[in-house]
Amino acid sequence: MKCSTRLKASLNLIDLTPxxxxxxxxxxxxxxxSDTLPLKSLLIQHPQLKSMEEAKxxxxxxxxxxxxxxxxxxxxEIVDLxxxxxxxxxxxxxWRETHGGATPTVVLSIDRRVSYETFLxxxxxxxxxxxxxxxxxxxxxxxxxxxxxxx
Numbered sequence: 090m091k092c093s094t095r096l097k098a099s100l101n102l103i104d105l106t107p108x109x110x111x112x113x114x115x116x117x118x119x120x121x122x123s124d125t126l127p128l129k130s131l132l133i134q135h136p137q138l139k140s141m142e143e144a145k146x147x148x149x150x151x152x153x154x155x156x157x158x159x160x161x162x163x164x165x166e167i168v169d170l171x172x173x174x175x176x177x178x179x180x181x182x183x184w185r186e187t188h189g190g191a192t193p194t195v196v197l198s199i200d201r202r203v204s205y206e207t208f209l210x211x212x213x214x215x216x217x218x219x220x221x222x223x224x225x226x227x228x229x230x231x232x233x234x235x236x237x238x239x240x
Contacts, residue, residue, distance in 0.1 A: 148223075149194065150163065151198070151215060153197070153207070153208070161176050161177060173211070174214055177219070
């Protein structure tokens with residue numbers, strides 16, 4: 090018995106099996122390498138702390154003006170660079186006694202016309218005595234953009 094078929098052999102058929110294999114491999118690759126749970130989707134509740142005291146701002150100021158005169162403390166005691174460590178240690182000890190043992194942050198307010206060498210000498214002497222040092226500076230006024238002027 091001979092079976093005949095109505096289908097004609099065609100040479101234009103495209104085998105899609107390799108294409109499907111490549112697509113599945115790419116899908117598996119992207120699934121494995123992507124983040125399944127980004128940090129934005131995690132719901133984290135931070136603990137709340139109740140404090141009975143307000144935060145105290147403990148700062149101690151040292152000023153160096155354009156004439157290289159050093160002023161220490163709130164009463165602006167004038168000292169030279171050689172006697173600065175003793176004066177600073179004395180003022181910090183007094184500060185700790187009056188503020189319950191709190192370590193002050195030493196704020197250096199230095200005129201911009203002071204030479205860099207003088208600044209570094211002052212800075213190194215202060216860092217030897219106090220580990221908490223902050224430099225005071227003033228930001229420039231930035232003109233508002235067009236978008237900010239409208240709103």
